[in-house]
Amino acid sequence: xxxxxxxxxxxxxxxxxxxxxxxxxxxxxxxxxxxxxxxxxxxxxxxxxxxxxxxxxxxxxxxxxxxxxxxxxxxxxxxxxxxxxxxxxxxxxxxxxxxxxxxxxxxxxxxxxxxxxxxxxxxxxxxxxxxxxxxxxxxxxxxxx
Amino acid sequence: xxxxxxxxxxxxxxxxxxxxxxxxxxxxxxxxxxxxxxxxxxxxxxxxxxxxxxxxxxxxxxxxxxxxxxxxxxxxxxxxxxxxxxxxxxxxxxxxxxxxxxxxxxxxxxxxxxxxxxxxxxxxxxxxxxxxxxxxxxxxxxxxxxxxxxxxxxxxxxxxxx
Numbered sequence: 001x002x003x004x005x006x007x008x009x010x011x012x013x014x015x016x017x018x019x020x021x022x023x024x025x026x027x028x029x030x031x032x033x034x035x036x037x038x039x040x041x042x043x044x045x046x047x048x049x050x051x052x053x054x055x056x057x058x059x060x061x062x063x064x065x066x067x068x069x070x071x072x073x074x075x076x077x078x079x080x081x082x083x084x085x086x087x088x089x090x091x092x093x094x095x096x097x098x099x100x101x102x103x104x105x106x107x108x109x110x111x112x113x114x115x116x117x118x119x120x121x122x123x124x125x126x127x128x129x130x131x132x133x134x135x136x137x138x139x140x141x142x143x144x145x
Numbered sequence: 146x147x148x149x150x151x152x153x154x155x156x157x158x159x160x161x162x163x164x165x166x167x168x169x170x171x172x173x174x175x176x177x178x179x180x181x182x183x184x185x186x187x188x189x190x191x192x193x194x195x196x197x198x199x200x201x202x203x204x205x206x207x208x209x210x211x212x213x214x215x216x217x218x219x220x221x222x223x224x225x226x227x228x229x230x231x232x233x234x235x236x237x238x239x240x241x242x243x244x245x246x247x248x249x250x251x252x253x254x255x256x257x258x259x260x261x262x263x264x265x266x267x268x269x270x271x272x273x274x275x276x277x278x279x280x281x282x283x284x285x286x287x288x289x290x291x292x293x294x295x296x297x298x299x300x301x302x303x304x305x306x307x
Contacts, residue, residue, distance in 0.1 A: 049285040053293060070292050072285035074265060117292065122264050124257075133264045135288035137296070 003065050006106045007140045008050050011071050014103040018096035019046055024075075024089055046089065047074045063144045070137050071097070071113070076129040083121065086132040090119035093134050100138075111140035153307075161307035166246035169302035174198050174244060176301070177294055178252050182237050184286045186266070189213030190234030192256045198240040203253035208236075263287035 008029075016026045027047045052069045075089045096103075097113045118134035178196050185193035190213040197204040213234035216227045244250070254263070261267065266284040283289075 047284065049283060051283060051285050051289045053289045068293075068296070070285055070289035072264075072288045074284060115292065115295075117288065120264065122260050124261055131265060133288075135285065135292060137289075137292035 003067065003142045003144060004052060006109045006142055007067060007069065007111060009106050010100065010103060010109045010111055010140075011050060011138075012048060013105055014096045014100055015046075015048060015073060015093055017103075018092040019089065022089060022092055026073075044075075044077045044085070044089070046076065046093070048072070049074075065142045065144060067140045067142060068137065069140065070135065072133060072135040075119070075132050075134070079123075079128055079130045083130075083132075086121065086130060087119060090132050090134050094119075097134070097136050108143040108145075109140055111138055113138045158307060163246070165302060165305040165307060167244065168305045169298055170246045170250065171244035172301040172305075173294065173298040174240065174250055174252060176297055177290060179237055180290045181252065181254075181287070182235055184290060186262060186286075187233035187235065188231040189215045190232060190236075192254060192259060192262060194234060194236045194238075195254050195256050195259075196252055197238060197254070198244075199251040199253055200240075200242070200244075201248045201250075203251040203255070205253075205255050207254075207256045 012026070012028055019026050024044045024046055027045060029049055049072045050069060052067060073093050075086055075093065077085045077089065094116055097116055100111055100113060113136040116134065116136045119132040120134075122131040122133060175198075178198055181196045182193045185196070187193045191208045191210070194212065195207045197206070214232040216231035217229040218227050220226070264284075264287060266286070
């Protein structure tokens with residue numbers, strides 16, 4: 001199994017569940033990358049991106065890997081409705097990130113974010129969606145089978 | 146068996162530490178500026194070449210609007226298609242002066258479209274139709290670099306520390 005997959009799964013599942021409680025769909029990397037139809041949707045949704053900019057980390061011991069990465073969640077909601085909804089959704093994402101180790105799945109990962117940036121609003125243009133961005137670097141320890 | 150511990154006088158270690166901190170900060174700013182420029186999606190290269198280092202305040206200037214050559218496009222079936230790619234020019238301007246571990250330092254980009262390119266990976270649709278293919282990039286290219294700044298500094302300091 002890829003050592004990245006369980007890390008990705010932990011973050012994707014935790015944030016998916018946090019946003020699902022508020023009725024918002026999370027789109028993952030390489031899955032439904034362009035959820036906005038041509039005529040411009042006004043639905044609420046979030047797009048999550050995870051990257052691993054530093055993969056050359058030594059094994060802590062046999063079968064235990066330490067990986068550093070970055071997670072970014074772009075949250076989209078209808079424009080001209082104020083910031084309350086965007087910030088409510090951002091708050092759910094931030095809470096999920098802060099408590100990422102409480103999430104039980106998958107169980108071979110220990111991870112923590114080492115800082116959270118945002119929510120940063122991106123309001124330029126006249127698109128039907130307003131966007132706010134939450135990002136965080138993280139460290140993870142994965143037990144390989 | 147003997148365990149040997151050696152010390153260095155305070156007066157001797159402080160200048161060395163100061164030098165290491167200065168060097169680590171200079172290396173970090175230069176590395177991060179370079180990484181942002183290289184990872185920045187490029188058409189003419191104006192934004193990628195507009196990451197500047199500022200001391201105590203972010204720099205507000207940018208490369209001129211006619212910097213590089215923009216891609217030529219035509220509309221096919223209602224979609225903008227590139228017929229000739231842009232120049233994708235990348236010129237990294239080094240900080241003109243000595244970088245010391247004192248005060249606040251910024252790496253900033255003040256082109257008007259910097260925020261959506263950095264945080265969303267492309268132009269908002271209302272800013273010119275379909276984003277050009279070179280802008281369809283990993284959405285977190287900016288945050289993955291910016292969020293690692295502390296780690297880069299620690300790594301550089303560990304290389305230089307006395």
